Amino acid sequence: MSRLVVVSNRVGDPSKPSSGGLAVALGDALTKSGGLWFGAGEVVDAATPTDQRLHLKPLDNKVTLATLDLSREDYDGYYRGYANGVLWPVFHYRLDLAHFESGHLDAYRRVNRQFAQALASLLQPDDIIWVHDYHLIPLAAELRALGCQQRIGFFLHIPLPPQLILAALPGHDWLMRALFAYDLVGLQSEADMVHLRRYLVAEAHAEELSEHSFGAFNRMLRAGAFPIGLDVDSFIAMAEAPPAQETLATLRQQYAQRQLLVGIDRLDYSKGLPQRMKAFRTLLERHPETRQQATLVQIAAPSREEVEAYGDIRRELESLCGAINGDFSELDWTPIRYLHKPLEREAVPGLYRAAKVALVTPLRDGMNLVAKEFVAAQDPADPGVLVLSRFAGAAEQLTEALLVNPYDTDATAEAILHALKMPLEERQLRHQRMLANIREHDVHAWQRRFLETLMDVSPA
């Protein structure tokens, strides 16, 4: 049987709280199948010889972790400068936040080449290679240039923006052409697939060979929507384990007289946190009966703090939370408990379960696993309600959530009120349907579907 080689920028311990959804999902997926997981290692001195930068470490008996150390200059240019200073904002429709600098693009190309060189030395002829996310779009082209003929698939965890937004990215033609070195490209949602199709036909002049295959540059590209899921059983097991149960017991005791709402996000401008706070403020203003009752626990895990836009969003969020607490708090009640630190993974399900309502309101999000985790963590007999942005990839599957437009403050406030007042029967029905959906489309089904489709494609 072929070995699975997964490549992603972030690798490692999926139990680390701030890892984000990608590392969590890949950790879960790889634990079942076994294989090699390759990604970025430490930042080291530029003088460190290449042969001392690659490290191999068995994670458990089935997964080996391979990491490549990078110099400070390369890592900054590639991760902070290009991946998170250009691709992340553009792909989340935020051209206004993108800082284009040619040096960063050079570092992005250099690091992708270094990754390819180090990875090529570890590959076996019948490996199946699965590359993840925007940090590594040109990796297959670099591997092909080194003569690698293995099947290579690519999965984009973030949204793919509409044609004209993508076309505003300097060098978009080079970047998108690099996708043709893959045998299969996976996206999170059908909406992303519509954008890809339109881009390929209009900008790359690709021939649409079928709904999911495109011809251009003398190659054929297959692409499709493969929405990522959870390891539902292990998440439920984590919800029942002592750390989550202890968190649940503490929160239940503390909030016995209140209605708890929860938000758990990386502190990222794509997550719509200021808009969420404005909607919560509107709720308190317009519906005084919610005062002294509704309490929002907002975890905002520090993320990519070396990127300027992340500092700005922190200041904006903290000013909004401070003003709401200043205006509405009473001696015995504070409306928002804002935590600027990650919550350890084992405690996360306890917080979800203690909450009556989850606010998952990104302005744009590839998937958003928090939405799915909240559903998985609920007690089916008395489940909480999910208020979900229609602009999260997860909204294509979780149609029984209360779907909102996060830019519409008033409507979001009304949806929160609806969630707080929803009768038990309606909560149960909505939860039942969403749980069935996330069970059917779990992380294992995601991995299976993607890899089976990749195996069906004739290799390069």
Ligand SMILES: O=P(O)(O)OC[C@H]1O[C@H](O[C@H]2O[C@H](CO)[C@@H](O)[C@H](O)[C@H]2O)[C@H](O)[C@@H](O)[C@@H]1O
């Ligand atoms: O690695 P970081 O820079 O700390 O960021 C964490 C991850 O954020 C992004 O996650 C995306 O993938 C999730 C799983 O598919 C998805 O649910 C979410 O909507 C995406 O934003 C990023 O794409 C990852 O590469 C990062 O590791």
Ligand SMILES: O=c1ccn([C@@H]2O[C@H](COP(=O)(O)OP(=O)(O)O)[C@@H](O)[C@H]2O)c(=O)[nH]1
């Ligand atoms: O303080 C935190 C914040 C987030 N997470 C986890 O990080 C992941 C976030 O993934 P999501 O897809 O929602 O968004 P991303 O951060 O990847 O954009 C989820 O598994 C969360 O439970 C966590 O464990 N602790």
